[in-house]
Amino acid sequence: MVLCSHSGKAQPYSLIDTPLRQLTLETSYGFASTTLPGFDYPITVTLHIEGMFGIKRYLFSEHSNQIVDYAHPHAFVGYYTMLNAPVESETRVRTVTMNLLRMGIGIRDGIGYRLEQAAITPTINSAMLLARPSFARLPQDRDSTSQAERLNNGLHFGTLTAAGVDFQIASALAVNLNYDWMIVFPRFVPLQFMGSHFLQWGLQIVAGYMIDAVFGKFPMLLPWAHFFIKNAINFTLYALRRNQMHFPLASEAPLSVQSFKVGVSFYIGPKVLD
Secondary structure: OOOOEEOOEEOOOOOOOOOEEEEEEEEEEEEEEEEOOOOOOOEEOOEEEEEEEEEEEEEEOOOOOOEEEEEEEEEEEEEEEOOOOOOOOOOOOOOEEEEEEEEEEEEEEEEEEEOOOOEEEEEEEEEEEEEEEEEEOOOOOHHHHHHHHHHOOOOEEEEEEEEEEEEEEEOOEEEEEEEEEEEEOOOOOHHHHHHHHHHHHHHHHHHHHHHHHHHOOOHHHHHHHHHHHHHHHHHHHHHHOOOOOOOOOOOOOOEEEEEEEEEEEEEEEEEEEO
């Protein structure tokens, strides 16, 4: 085991030496649900599979040698599909199915607990992406389906937020659980997007200062304070964007896809300690 120093103190932990950077490959599997406000028919998509390539980083925390600062910038490609098409007993289609391909870049970060044989990190995740939804079994009623048709088979900009927990359980293996909320924009309006997300980024910065000020003297509470407060901000804003994609600015309703995923992450290549 390599012992790293910070302020002259060795960190005797078998799995997580800081600072540590390493390439990772991750695969995840989960189940999804979809909503499109103003569209009168249920949209069915159940299976979500995804691959991710990134750099996982653990850094020394100034608050305690029992916790670590965690970041995982990454690129990803994911696919949503149906396991089985719904069976309709009537001639009129009542359930619409959807396949969706997405790709993007994001960062997963958090503050983790460094244990002797593991590391446990509650995380938040933000990303920007391009998505291509493809609908099947659309009704013939064009008034009802016009909103879905605007999204159908086109490449659209979107964003996501996610909350999860990363379990580093072996020197080259981690398991993570994530709840993921993606919104896909019918059209991209740069100024509205920037205004909406400047609000989110500003709230996150203020929250970061508040968390350090209030919980800095209680380092074992920091990981969960960071997790709950920052995710509460993100998910509240996404709930408000369900009907207005650039809340608080007047805007259209986006396609909203939520999923729960279980992932496995593998280290590849050498560990970089610097």
